[in-house]
Amino acid sequence: MADAKNTVLFPYETLKKLSMDAFQKFGFTEKEADIIQDVLLTSDLFGIQSHGMQRMVRYHKGITNGLIKIDAKPEIVKETPISAVIDGHDGMGQLLGHKAMEMAIEKAKKSGVGIVSVRNSNHYGIAGYYAKMASDQGLIGFSCTNSEAIMVPVYARKAMLGSNPIAWTVPADPVDFFFDCSTTVVTRGKLEMYNKMGKATPDGWAVNKDGVPSTDAAEVLGNISRHEGGGILPLGGATEVLGGHKGYGNGMIAELFSSILSQGGTSNKCMVGGKSNICHGFMAINPEFFGDPAEIKKHFSQFLQELREAPKAQGQDRIYTHGEKEHESVAKVKAEGIPVLNGTMLEVQDLCNELGLDFKSYFGDYVPEAPATMFKGNY
Amino acid sequence: MADAKNTVLFPYETLKKLSMDAFQKFGFTEKEADIIQDVLLTSDLFGIQSHGMQRMVRYHKGITNGLIKIDAKPEIVKETPISAVIDGHDGMGQLLGHKAMEMAIEKAKKSGVGIVSVRNSNHYGIAGYYAKMASDQGLIGFSCTNSEAIMVPVYARKAMLGSNPIAWTVPADPVDFFFDCSTTVVTRGKLEMYNKMGKATPDGWAVNKDGVPSTDAAEVLGNISRHEGGGILPLGGATEVLGGHKGYGNGMIAELFSSILSQGGTSNKCMVGGKSNICHGFMAINPEFFGDPAEIKKHFSQFLQELREAPKAQGQDRIYTHGEKEHESVAKVKAEGIPVLNGTMLEVQDLCNELGLDFKSYFGDYVPEAPATMFKGNY
Numbered sequence: 230m231a232d233a234k235n236t237v238l239f240p241y242e243t244l245k246k247l248s249m250d251a252f253q254k255f256g257f258t259e260k261e262a263d264i265i266q267d268v269l270l271t272s273d274l275f276g277i278q279s280h281g282m283q284r285m286v287r288y289h290k291g292i293t294n295g296l297i298k299i300d301a302k303p304e305i306v307k308e309t310p311i312s313a314v315i316d317g318h319d320g321m322g323q324l325l326g327h328k329a330m331e332m333a334i335e336k337a338k339k340s341g342v343g344i345v346s347v348r349n350s351n352h353y354g355i356a357g358y359y360a361k362m363a364s365d366q367g368l369i370g371f372s373c374t375n376s377e378a379i380m381v382p383v384y385a386r387k388a389m390l391g392s393n394p395i396a397w398t399v400p401a402d403p404v405d406f407f408f409d410c411s412t413t414v415v416t417r418g419k420l421e422m423y424n425k426m427g428k429a430t431p432d433g434w435a436v437n438k439d440g441v442p443s444t445d446a447a448e449v450l451g452n453i454s455r456h457e458g459g460g461i462l463p464l465g466g467a468t469e470v471l472g473g474h475k476g477y478g479n480g481m482i483a484e485l486f487s488s489i490l491s492q493g494g495t496s497n498k499c500m501v502g503g504k505s506n507i508c509h510g511f512m513a514i515n516p517e518f519f520g521d522p523a524e525i526k527k528h529f530s531q532f533l534q535e536l537r538e539a540p541k542a543q544g545q546d547r548i549y550t551h552g553e554k555e556h557e558s559v560a561k562v563k564a565e566g567i568p569v570l571n572g573t574m575l576e577v578q579d580l581c582n583e584l585g586l587d588f589k590s591y592f593g594d595y596v597p598e599a600p601a602t603m604f605k606g607n608y
Numbered sequence: 609m610a611d612a613k614n615t616v617l618f619p620y621e622t623l624k625k626l627s628m629d630a631f632q633k634f635g636f637t638e639k640e641a642d643i644i645q646d647v648l649l650t651s652d653l654f655g656i657q658s659h660g661m662q663r664m665v666r667y668h669k670g671i672t673n674g675l676i677k678i679d680a681k682p683e684i685v686k687e688t689p690i691s692a693v694i695d696g697h698d699g700m701g702q703l704l705g706h707k708a709m710e711m712a713i714e715k716a717k718k719s720g721v722g723i724v725s726v727r728n729s730n731h732y733g734i735a736g737y738y739a740k741m742a743s744d745q746g747l748i749g750f751s752c753t754n755s756e757a758i759m760v761p762v763y764a765r766k767a768m769l770g771s772n773p774i775a776w777t778v779p780a781d782p783v784d785f786f787f788d789c790s791t792t793v794v795t796r797g798k799l800e801m802y803n804k805m806g807k808a809t810p811d812g813w814a815v816n817k818d819g820v821p822s823t824d825a826a827e828v829l830g831n832i833s834r835h836e837g838g839g840i841l842p843l844g845g846a847t848e849v850l851g852g853h854k855g856y857g858n859g860m861i862a863e864l865f866s867s868i869l870s871q872g873g874t875s876n877k878c879m880v881g882g883k884s885n886i887c888h889g890f891m892a893i894n895p896e897f898f899g900d901p902a903e904i905k906k907h908f909s910q911f912l913q914e915l916r917e918a919p920k921a922q923g924q925d926r927i928y929t930h931g932e933k934e935h936e937s938v939a940k941v942k943a944e945g946i947p948v949l950n951g952t953m954l955e956v957q958d959l960c961n962e963l964g965l966d967f968k969s970y971f972g973d974y975v976p977e978a979p980a981t982m983f984k985g986n987y
């Protein structure tokens with residue numbers, strides 16, 4: 230995904246400082262800003278460029294247009310030893326996600342499982358961040374979210390589900406299993422990056438407003454933002470031949486744990502009527518309730534090793550297990566800097582001006598420039 | 609999938625009688641035979657032809673070659689209010705699955721969630737059967753299994769995971785949500801049916817032993833049975849471009865709940881050393897622990913209705929929600945009869961001869977004939 234021509238590298242610490250300052254300017258406390266920047270920059274550290282700095286400006290827009298309420302107090306509407314439902318009252322997604330996952334972890338430690346469903350939230354970043362909170366403590370982690378409708382179900386021409394990512398994490402040696410992705414072929418974030426790079430997308434990712442395949446990211450994003458139809462395909466594509474009904478079904482499971490159990494807004498109600506209406510789901514499972522956690526971890530780690538050592542396809546020299554890329558990215562990015570698209574830095578510059586932060590004090594003499602074809606609407 | 613030329617219709621009651629008789633001849637009690645035939649024929653009733661009568665002979669082979677032990681006693685090796693691990697001691701998959709799901713349901717009713725992981729089992733049929741046991745009682749159901757390695761991970765040329773189906777069911781009106789499918793593009797069962805029909809498979813389903821795409825079901829099945837390499841692709845295909853790493857990751861989640869939590873054999877150890885080594889996972893979640901179950905059901909049913917009513921793609925007049933096809937199939941198949949491939953009936957005839965059952969007493973003057981190209985090895 231990195232595109233040297235359109236990308237600039239900045240030290241992690243620089244972007245962290247900018248984020249801490251910006252989120253406090255947005256009105257969050259230092260502690261809150263710290264959680265939010267950690268979700269965002271973990272995304273960049275993991276190499277998930279689409280969900281890090283790239284999203285900064287969307288959160289600011291969300292606050293200024295009233296979608297995100299900085300002083301919202303989460304309300305626990307139902308709680309049992311294994312479950313909870315939280316009404317986020319339009320609070321910041323990262324803060325609600327962090328709190329909900331902490332509750333799920335607490336419950337799993339005591340009762341074996343914790344499942345928490347959150348309604349009336351906002352975009353919470355990468356699903357894997359929350360799942361990872363559990364695996365960092367030796368538990369199995371799960372998180373999912375719905376999002377503004379962008380997935381066009383099999384045989385439909387209107388987006389009805391979000392890109393609805395599901396993340397699962399499991400403790401393992403030498404690298405935890407970290408499986409975190411959308412239930413669509415690709416994320417909206419990837420389309421946004423192709424748009425910012427002015428490049429055509431691969432075939433099989435999206436359809437235009439007539440339900441016809443399109444490789445034009447700007448067109449697809451434009452259609453979506455104007456609510457004209459079309460969107461991204463479920464994993465497996467537009468028909469049953471390669472299993473589009475399976476990706477569509479996985480998207481439904483993300484709805485189940487987010488919008489259904491919490492009785493919140495389903496993806497087709499997100500971003501409607503001046504509300505985000507986004508919902509999330511969280512689960513932690515304690516392996517102690519199934520056997521010796523160290524033995525289970527060892528057993529799983531061995532399978533992961535066998536996968537990595539399996540015979541490679543012609544022309545390939547490596548098989549990945551989920552989480553390896555993210556693990557290796559952290560070391561690389563901390564050493565070399567976080568790659569940010571010039572198009573994103575242009576947005577960051579505007580944001581600094583608006584917030585009264587001195588862009589130069591973070592980024593020196595760097596002057597951002599974006600490709601001419603970039604769609605600059607409010608997607 | 610139905611192929612009139614190669615297919616014959618028989619009344620549900622005829623096939624049920626044959627199955628009851630055959631499974632009792634195999635050595636099961638009447639009660640056990642009843643559970644086993646119900647799993648098999650539910651598959652045929654649901655229109656999942658690949659996992660009904662089509663599999664009968666495989667179970668017989670499993671018993672005669674010692675993979676399936678008819679008198680195995682399941683052992684509960686760990687149990688808590690929300691969890692259990694069962695060692696199946698090579699018992700029949702359907703019986704172990706039925707017992708494990710009953711335990712998960714009991715736990716969910718009392719404690720909110722029940723998760724049961726089973727090791728040392730055998731092929732258990734359709735994952736959805738067990739999940740449906742929970743939704744039939746107003747709970748959310750989940751089941752998954754691993755199976756003999758047949759999924760070739762992204763960048764590999766050797767199958768390392770099974771087709772590893774995952775099923776989720778959720779109570780809904782007018783039709784329960786029933787989402788049950790393999791994490792591969794298609795199942796081995798579908799390849800077996802293309803083999804029996806002597807037809808080329810669509811592109812993008814499988815690779816041959818060199819990791820090269822193949823549409824020849826007989827070749828692919830032959831390679832697999834001779835352990836020569838190749839197999840079926842994960843949902844999303846052979847590379848990352850269309851998300852093969854996502855299908856591969858979903859397959860890993862089936863391993864997690866089946867072979868990892870139970871510390872049983874992972875897919876690459878299934879059917880090795882004269883043991884099936886198959887593992888299953890089961891979960892039931894009680895919606896009462898999240899809110900009023902009737903309200904949650906209503907909320908979900910409304911979303912399903914909105915999906916069905918969404919604007920259709922060009923040339924399409926219906927959007928399905930998961931479970932509708934199965935629901936409609938039951939009525940049709942009960943009225944018209946269960947379609948069985950001639951190739952399968954040939955196997956059933958041989959089986960009757962072997963068991964001392966009178967084929968004619970069930971099927972009258974019908975004489976089965978199979979296509980000449982059919983691969984008849986022990987796949």
Ligand SMILES: NC(=O)c1ccc[n+]([C@@H]2O[C@H](COP(=O)([O-])OP(=O)(O)OC[C@H]3O[C@@H](n4cnc5c(N)ncnc54)[C@H](O)[C@@H]3O)[C@@H](O)[C@H]2O)c1
Binds near residue numbers: 280548549551
């Ligand atoms: N908040 C939201 O609304 C929202 C919506 C969609 C996606 N997201 C986030 O966007 C991020 C990216 O999603 P995506 O769909 O682009 O994911 P992706 O396609 O980049 O897949 C990433 C996952 O696949 C693994 N992986 C990658 N290549 C692999 C290989 N060859 N073999 C094995 N594993 C491999 C990674 O380790 C990781 O677990 C996720 O973090 C997701 O949570 C958020």
Ligand SMILES: NC(=O)c1ccc[n+]([C@@H]2O[C@H](COP(=O)([O-])OP(=O)(O)OC[C@H]3O[C@@H](n4cnc5c(N)ncnc54)[C@H](O)[C@@H]3O)[C@@H](O)[C@H]2O)c1
Binds near residue numbers: 931932
């Ligand atoms: N025991 C084993 O080892 C094993 C292995 C693999 C699969 N299986 C079973 O095989 C069966 C078939 O698996 P499969 O991968 O071929 O499934 P499939 O591709 O037939 O998909 C079936 C699922 O998708 C839904 N569906 C179909 N078309 C749809 C559409 N257009 N829109 C929305 N939903 C749609 C169905 O309602 C069902 O939930 C499953 O029951 C599975 O459990 C068992």
